[in-house]
Amino acid sequence: MIKHMTIFKTRKIALIFLAAVLILFALTATNVVVSYISTKQTVELSIANQAMQTAKSIAESMDQETYRRFLKNPVRNEEYWHIRDYLNDARGKIGALYVYTLRIDNPKLSHAMVVGLPREVAGYPINEPCTVPEAQVRAAYAGKPFLTGMIEDPKYGGYLTAGAPILADNGEILGFVAIDMDVKMVDEVGRQVIRSSFATFVFNGLFVLALFVIFALLHNWYQKELKHAVGETERAYQQELRSILTSVKSIHHDFANHMQVLYGLLELKYYEKALQYLKSLMKEVKIADLSLRVDNPALLVLLQTKWMTAQKKQIECLFDVSNDSFEEVKSADLIRILSNLIDNAMDATLEMPTNERFIKVVCRKQNEEYQIVVENTGRPIPPDRRELIFQSGYSTKKQTNGKSRGIGLEIVLNTLRSYRGTIQVKSDEKRTHFDIRIPV
Numbered sequence: 001m002i003k004h005m006t007i008f009k010t011r012k013i014a015l016i017f018l019a020a021v022l023i024l025f026a027l028t029a030t031n032v033v034v035s036y037i038s039t040k041q042t043v044e045l046s047i048a049n050q051a052m053q054t055a056k057s058i059a060e061s062m063d064q065e066t067y068r069r070f071l072k073n074p075v076r077n078e079e080y081w082h083i084r085d086y087l088n089d090a091r092g093k094i095g096a097l098y099v100y101t102l103r104i105d106n107p108k109l110s111h112a113m114v115v116g117l118p119r120e121v122a123g124y125p126i127n128e129p130c131t132v133p134e135a136q137v138r139a140a141y142a143g144k145p146f147l148t149g150m151i152e153d154p155k156y157g158g159y160l161t162a163g164a165p166i167l168a169d170n171g172e173i174l175g176f177v178a179i180d181m182d183v184k185m186v187d188e189v190g191r192q193v194i195r196s197s198f199a200t201f202v203f204n205g206l207f208v209l210a211l212f213v214i215f216a217l218l219h220n221w222y223q224k225e226l227k228h229a230v231g232e233t234e235r236a237y238q239q240e241l242r243s244i245l246t247s248v249k250s251i252h253h254d255f256a257n258h259m260q261v262l263y264g265l266l267e268l269k270y271y272e273k274a275l276q277y278l279k280s281l282m283k284e285v286k287i288a289d290l291s292l293r294v295d296n297p298a299l300l301v302l303l304q305t306k307w308m309t310a311q312k313k314q315i316e317c318l319f320d321v322s323n324d325s326f327e328e329v330k331s332a333d334l335i336r337i338l339s340n341l342i343d344n345a346m347d348a349t350l351e352m353p354t355n356e357r358f359i360k361v362v363c364r365k366q367n368e369e370y371q372i373v374v375e376n377t378g379r380p381i382p383p384d385r386r387e388l389i390f391q392s393g394y395s396t397k398k399q400t401n402g403k404s405r406g407i408g409l410e411i412v413l414n415t416l417r418s419y420r421g422t423i424q425v426k427s428d429e430k431r432t433h434f435d436i437r438i439p440v
Contacts, residue, residue: 044150047160048160049147051096051147051161052145052147055162055176059166059177064168067101070113071113083101084115085119087101097159097180099116100115100116100124100180101177102140102163107141109129109134109137110132111129112128114126131153132146145162145164146161159180160180160181258281296326296331298335299331299334303321306346309346314357315346317361318361319361320360321361322364322365324363326370329419336412337372337436341372342374343408344409345374345378348379349378352377358376358377360374360375368440370436371436371437373434389425392410416436419439420439421436421438422436
């Protein structure tokens with residue numbers, strides 16, 4: 001059964017790891033694709049803006065009078081060839097697909113008038129309808145420069161267009177100079193940018209991978225710490241449970257003895273002596289009604305257990321516990337602190353005569369802090385040893401069964417550090433006093 005559970009857990013971890021790797025690659029791929037699209041759009045916009053500025057420059061340098069005469073008689077005359085040679089020269093210099101003039105006399109359609117090509121090329125017809133999108137035509141009709149995104153034309157292929165008005169000296173718009181940039185050029189620039197950004201893409205992928213590795217390591221560390229904390233808590237509860245069972249057995253044994261004595265007295269008809277025996281028992285029995293005053297179940301069980309242990313060892317035990325859940329401190333840590341302090345106090349009182357054995361435990365909330373006080377009779381702790389008692393392995397007590405002692409107060413101190421708590425020790429010939437403060 002355990003073997004099957006281990007195999008299942010291993011497969012589950014493998015599936016989680018595989019899913020994480022797939023997610024990692026998906027995120028990296030998405031990052032690359034988004035970066036590519038964004039870069040390509042940026043390149044397109046940059047080329048289009050550059051083409052527009054170039055179109056403005058060509059329009060400003062154009063022979064306006066020659067073009068005005070051509071418009072009056074739009075045929076392949078001397079003015080036409082003069083304008084065509086000028087536009088073709090500009091096309092060669094800027095590496096454009098086409099440089100041409102447009103006639104825009106309505107907000108929906110434009111016409112190509114002169115297309116800059118070499119004289120040996122037949123060229124395009126004059127006044128041929130152009131594929132500039134209607135949105136850009138409307139902008140041009142309003143006298144504004146324009147630029148388009150990528151245009152896919154079945155006849156001329158893919159390109160983008162930018163245009164600027166040809167302005168006469170009097171401000172009249174004679175037409176537009178338009179420039180078509182080949183989409184292949186845009187793609188090539190985009191590929192160059194992507195290649196130059198490849199190192200960035202690789203870095204992003206490695207960065208995500210590093211985050212995953214760090215997460216896995218932190219998760220593994222957290223699981224180990226959680227397992228350690230759970231183990232410590234379980235050991236503390238098991239120790240208290242064993243103490244409860246021991247106390248119950250002891251009470252059961254004492255109860256059986258008392259019942260036998262009472263039964264014997266009653267059987268012999270010593271009624272007066274039986275009554276006296278019961279009265280003496282009533283004086284010795286002390287019932288700690290903690291349930292009405294302790295709102296933390298774990299704390300209630302701990303104090304009841306320690307009270308029963310104290311009764312067995314003939315130690316007078318007094319509890320002063322406020323009606324508070326002490327929820328700002330984990331129950332396991334609260335038990336860990338009190339259990340070690342009370343155990344140490346009991347050990348100290350056992351060195352005293354029976355009538356001088358006394359322990360007082362205080363747990364209360366006041367002034368936005370928890371106060372825990374454990375006070376006991378016993379031999380005083382010398383001032384020069386009050387710092388040493390919190391060190392691992394140090395103890396004023398003798399070893400028991402060859403086992404080292406003196407780690408309880410170190411556990412208390414380490415637990416308090418996680419809550420920014422403090423502990424003070426006072427000790428004289430009468431009492432030893434441990435005072436703990438934990439900020440809420």
